[in-house]
Amino acid sequence: MRRISPVLQQDGVDSDLISLIKTILAACREISFRVSQGELAGVLGSTLGENIQGETQKKLDIIANELLKEVILETGVVKAISSEEEDDTVAGNPHGKYLVTFDPLDGSSNTDINSLIGTIFSILPAQADKAADDASQFLQPGSAQLAAGYVLYGPSTMLALTTGKGTRLYTLDKTYGGFLLTEEQAAIPKYTAEFAINMSNQRYWQPAMQAYIADLLQGKEGPRGKNYNMRWIAAMVGDVHRVLCRGGIFAYPRDTKDASKPDKLRLMYEANPMSFLVEQAGGISSTGYERIMDIVPTDIHQRVAVILGSKHEVESCIAYHQR
């Protein structure tokens, strides 16, 4: 099995970008170890703090954020970082070539139940005309991403990574200490009969999503003519990983549950990197109205509706939004 560096070299990835990715993965290995130690490492439970989005921070949110922030800024090739757990961007080397944005710990509500969680990251090009502490340099569409990935802390620790040459899956070999290529090219089946959505929000969705899910629930007797199964991991990394492995549609649509927060998932460090991975695996990622990676962000913590996965199923869902 192949290690990461030769695979990325073969894909023509810049050597500084390879070492940045490897640095991010070194932090993720450390997070993986602490996650596996659980209460023994003192990583479970909540802090007294909240992040800028008003969410209670788990101890692991903070630990993962500090680990990633420190090693990424030490590389010297990063001009600034932006994290779910940092109110503002953090400046690095003014001459750095890259910007990194990340969700240090996705699926925070799963930490205390020993269930799936992960780290999501996205790497953008730095902009020469902007200062290192200028947050506006991050406001680039997802199509500008140079690399994106997630590390899933599950029964195995797995990495999904793309640099625009397909989506590859790696597994952490804990004896050797590095990630080994275990799936050369993830390929999302075009058709599926599996959907993932938080059904408890059903009554708050827009009519298009209500109608789409209602038709899926009718199964064989309904307009879609087949029975669907449902899954919900409550961690986007877990749900997207399943979609990359065996297809499906994952949606966190707009809702009216909390008027101050019509969309749940964050564009820059959740939706964009996942969209890049999904598209590079042959899937689609949309808000229902536009391609997610075409959105020009207006804020580093911007939220967005997400519908992604198997091509034909996502297209069917989009059709309900265009009626």
Ligand SMILES: O=P(O)(O)OC[C@H]1O[C@](O)(COP(=O)(O)O)[C@@H](O)[C@@H]1O
């Ligand atoms: O609580 P809900 O509605 O099931 O939402 C789950 C969603 O929230 C998230 O956990 C948000 O991510 P964070 O844990 O990083 O805040 C997603 O990963 C997941 O899809």
Ligand SMILES: [Mg+2]
């Ligand atoms: Mg998250």
Ligand SMILES: [Mg+2]
């Ligand atoms: Mg998070």
